[in-house]
Amino acid sequence: MSDTTYELNLTVNGERVSRRVSPRLSLADFLREELHLTGTHVGCEQGACGACTVRHNGDQVRACLMYAVQAEGAEIETVEGLTESGELAALQDAFHRNTALQCGFCTPGMLIAAADLLKHNPKPSREQIRAGLSGNYCRCTGYHAIVDAVAEACGNNEEAAE
Amino acid sequence: MKSPQFEYVRPGSLDQALAILAEHGDEAKVIAGGQSLVPTMNMRLAAPSLLVDLNHVPGLTGIELRGKWLRIGALTRHAEMARSPEVARHAPLLARAAPYIAHAAIRNRGTFGGSLATADPASEWPACCLTLGARIHLASRDGTRVVPAEEFFEGVYQTAIEPHELITHVEVPAATDSMLYGFDELTRRKGDYAIVGLAAQARVGAKGPLKLFRRDDRRLHEVRLGFFGVGETPVLAQRAAAALEGKVLDAEAIQAAQAALADDFEPLSDLYTSSEAKAHMARVLLGRVLNALSGDHSA
Structure with missing residues (x-):
């Protein structure tokens, strides 16, 4: 089988990037290995765990389920870019205050999924927060503190009575 | 795991995409969202030599x-x-x-x-x-x-x-005023593939001009109950549907449909759920969906 490479031009965290890539390279691996943006984590490589969640043209997607070559012309935002812009600051503070992470492997994906949830639903109930984060696995916290953090970040002080 | 190597092409028109498929036949695979195909390729269960990316083909949206x-x-x-x-x-x-x-x-x-x-x-x-x-x-x-x-x-x-x-x-x-719909599924976790699911539709009341004279007619007709997760393809439960034909949707009618469902299919078991358990879940789901049948999207 050939190892043809393809030209790829895209915007990552506001910067224009051009590379030649093998078509089999996932967007997640491209971000990590070519651009050294290692905040995008690679867990299951089958779309189940959510650790590789990034923004593609403004919407959250799995970076392991897109080939980098498919991102031609796209605008990609990663946890690094969204941290720098301050967009995640309130969520990050709330995660910190609520100890919503232990090992931190899921955290970038959790933050991007939570930000996406709040974009579409600024005041979600705890049940809606759980549903919104249901595509992201955390193997440390048992999720409760993560739900607390998202609820706090969006000013939903409804008691943790579930 | 990572996908095996492949060639990639991004056709800019439907004609171009179809010409590529005609030339490459089953060596080529189209990719749209890729949410099932990419995992399949990563697990090496599929290894097309050419991937035809449809995401830039105009006319396929809307x-x-x-x-x-x-x-x-x-x-x-x-x-x-x-x-x-x-x-x-x-x-x-x-x-x-x-x-x-x-x-x-x-x-x-x-x-x-x-x-x-x-x-x-x-x-x-x-x-x-x-x-x-x-x-x-x-x-x-x-x-x-x-x-x-x-x-x-x-x-x-x-x-x-x-x-x-x-x-x-x-x-x-397109839906009309006399159509009722219901949808539900049972999963282990939110977002998982369904263990058993049901998409239901029925027409309520008289058809055409008769409607004017029978405004209070709440009998069901043309009931279609599409179950999924129970067989190799989605299946229409025809006996359960027949049990509802011409009936008003009350507890008795629902029980009759649930009883008839046993003759519609014997569910395929999967790694976690036996055929018997799935049959039970299908019956429960049928009751829930029928009880929640409604015409608009608010349910």
Whole structure:
């Protein structure tokens, strides 16, 4: 089988990037290995765990389920870019205050999924927060503190009575 | 794991995509949302030598009412289905099913046509299309053809699509005031594939001008109950539907339908759930969905 490479031009965290890539390279691996943006984590490589969640043209997607070559012309935002812009600051503070992470492997994906949830639903109930984060696995916290953090970040002080 | 190597092509028109498929046959595979195909390639269960990316082919998107049918472009994302006012108004069953599909990040990328072409026996859109009596439009370099949903799903991941064909769009009958819909599924966790699911439709009351004289007629007709997760393809439970034909939807009618369901199918077991357990779940689900049948998208 050939190892043809393809030209790829895209915007990552506001910067224009051009590379030649093998078509089999996932967007997640491209971000990590070519651009050294290692905040995008690679867990299951089958779309189940959510650790590789990034923004593609403004919407959250799995970076392991897109080939980098498919991102031609796209605008990609990663946890690094969204941290720098301050967009995640309130969520990050709330995660910190609520100890919503232990090992931190899921955290970038959790933050991007939570930000996406709040974009579409600024005041979600705890049940809606759980549903919104249901595509992201955390193997440390048992999720409760993560739900607390998202609820706090969006000013939903409804008691943790579930 | 990572995908094996492949060549990649990004056609800019439908004709170009169809010419590529005609030339490469089953060596080529089309990729739309890729939410099932990429995991399959990463697990090395598929190794096409050429990937044909449909994401830049114009004309495969859009949701539009045309006469009595709602036309849905094959490349329409699940998330677009979920938020489309046209879908909510003219295909409430699809609007209700959309939030059950996987998770937000997957729904942003996965497509309506891709789900039908993948034909996972536990996925939502195939069962909805079967229940609604959808028409699936296929194109190849040789022309176009229309396959009714009843003839489209042939087995686990198997459909009527030939290697040189692709789905351009799907038509579903637009909802009318006399139609009722219901959708629900049982899963282990939110967003998982269904263990058992049901997409239901029925017409209520008299048809045509008779309606004027029988405003209070609440009898059900043309009941269609598309179960998924129970067989190799979605299946219509015809005996349970027949038990409801001409009946008012009360506890007695629901129990009769639940009893008849035992003769409709013997569910296939999976790794976690036995056939008997699935049969029980299907019965429970039938009761829930029938109790919640309604005409608008608010349910």
